[in-house]
Amino acid sequence: MDLQELFCLVNDFLIARDYTENTAMYISLIVNCIAVGIIAFLIDYVIRRLLIALAHRIAPKTKNNFDDFLIKNKLPQNLAHVIPILFIEQVSPFLFVDFPDFQHGFLIAIDIFLVILVIRVIRSILNSLRDFLKTLNAFKDKPIDSYIQVFMIFVWMVGIILSFSILTGKSIIAFVTTLGALSAVILLIFRDTILGFVASIQVAVNDMVRIGDWITMEKYGADGDVVEINLATVKVQNFDKTITTIPTYALISDSFKNWRGMNDSGGRRIKRAIIIKAQSIHYLSIEEIEELKKIQLISEYVTNRQEDISTFNTTHAADKSLLINGRNLTNIGVFRKYVESYLENHPAINKDMTIMSRQLAQTPKGIPLEIYAFSQDKVWKNYEYIMGDIFDHLLAAVPYFNLEIYELNMDTSKS
Structure with missing residues (x-):
């Protein structure tokens, strides 16, 4: 039956x-x-x-x-x-x-x-x-989500066309022809999707951003790691654990900073200055030079420089009754050399990358002495520890060169 x-x-x-x-x-x-x-x-x-x-x-x-x-x-x-x-x-x-x-x-x-x-x-x-x-x-690290979403949009569009064709009894060709007449409206509706798709392709082809990259985009308040790249948005987990959502097409229309180059390199840059009070800078006397020779890192340097300067002054008959005559060592110059020697001997500094101690332009607050080097460890926490360790030592070393660090005096009491 x-x-x-x-x-x-x-x-x-x-x-x-x-x-x-x-x-x-x-x-x-x-x-x-x-x-x-x-x-x-x-x-x-x-x-x-x-x-x-x-x-x-x-x-x-x-x-x-x-x-x-x-x-x-x-x-x-x-x-x-x-x-x-x-x-x-x-x-x-x-x-x-x-x-x-x-x-x-x-x-x-x-x-x-x-x-x-x-x-x-x-x-x-x-x-x-x-x-x-x-x-x-x-x-x-590729934006796989973007491509899958594009395929799904295409599948849904085909499904919607088939459904309307079944519902109305009209052929698919006639329905697609009708959609062609509405292409301007469709482009307006799917504007962000189309822009996101194009941006995703450009981002992938040009290797601009990968999942896991640390990027900074001030316009959107983003400063952290990229956790997701899809058709419409890029999600960035900031270091305070908040999530910032950026339109995908903004990656090609706006400027941003990608820190991948730092991660791929041999070190993370240290670039910070100590501001020296200008009044504390002076020529070194013989007594001060002899005292500085006791500092092991620069003992040889001070000795050799003193010999070279003495030879020059003798040759040119410089009147050393005044220190300004001829050539002289300065406390800030010797300190600058000490900083450079200290960095070159620090185990956490990458010796294959730039190591420099330079004097910047004078400011109303004093003379900035900038430390420029690269730490071998690029992990944020370890990097901050290394930088803190370096500046702890240098700040404590300043008085040995009869230098003073600028501090803003906030005391407004009347005498």
């Missing part, structure tokens, strides 16, 4: 129970729909359990974890839903044999639902591909 005979028997039974023919048809329709729904649910349940069990048995035996992501993104469940829908579509002519108008609408709804199910299957595959590629070293 096939399904059509079964539906007819139900209808004949209801007529035999003294129901009118119309009433019997409606009750028969309801009963048959319930029966088909129960059968479809059981088919869905059985197939879903079978597919999930089969997937869990096969997945551990494969070499890669792509199938694990297929399970995680519910591909077996989505595939299982397709078969019951096809079953309902096949039996619908028998269900609605007495209701042709209703059958037509029902089949349209079933076809649209099938389109949605296919889209869900494709989405599961694309999401699995995205998750799988993110596990590969070659794609970890």
Whole structure:
């Protein structure tokens, strides 16, 4: 006995129970729909359990974890839903044999639902591909989300076109032609999406930003690591753990600083100045020079420089009754050399990169003596510790050269 005979028997039974023919048809329709729904649910349940069990048995035996992501993104469940829908579509002519108008609408709804199910299957595959590629070293820092979103937008557009074609009964070509006339409106609606897509391609091709890069973008208040790049936005986790969202196309339209070059190099730059009070700068006397020779890092330098200067002054008959005559050592010059020697001997400083102690232009506050070097350790916490350790020592060393550090006097009390 096939399904059509079964539906007819139900209808004949209801007529035999003294129901009118119309009433019997409606009750028969309801009963048959319930029966088909129960059968479809059981088919869905059985197939879903079978597919999930089969997937869990096969997945551990494969070499890669792509199938694990297929399970995680519910591909077996989505595939299982397709078969019951096809079953309902096949039996619908028998269900609605007495209701042709209703059958037509029902089949349209079933076809649209099938389109949605296919889209869900494709989405599961694309999401699995995205998750799988993110596990590969070659794609970890690439904007995979952007490309997956573009594919999904294309899939949804095709799905919407198919759905409208099914709903209206018009051909796909006619529908696409209509969309062509509305292209200006479509471009306006999807402006950010299109800009984001173009920006994502340019960012990837030009290798401007990768996931994990530290970027600074003052316009958007971003200063931290890039954690996600998708079609519309770039998410940056700032160092205070807040999240800043930047439009993807802003990466090619606005300026920003990417610190990847620092991370890829051999060190992180230290660039900070000590401000020396101008009044404390003077020529060194013989007594002061002899005292500075006791400092091991510059003992040889001071000795050699003193000999060179003495030879020059003797040759040129300089009158040393005044220190200004001839050549002389200054306390700030010797201190500058000490700073440079200290940096060159510091174990945390990269010796292959620039090491310099330079005097900057005079300011109303004094003479800035800038330290320019690169720490070997680029981790923020360790970098700050190294820089603090260097300046702790240098600030404590300043008085040994009879120099003073500028400090703003905030005492406003009257004498």
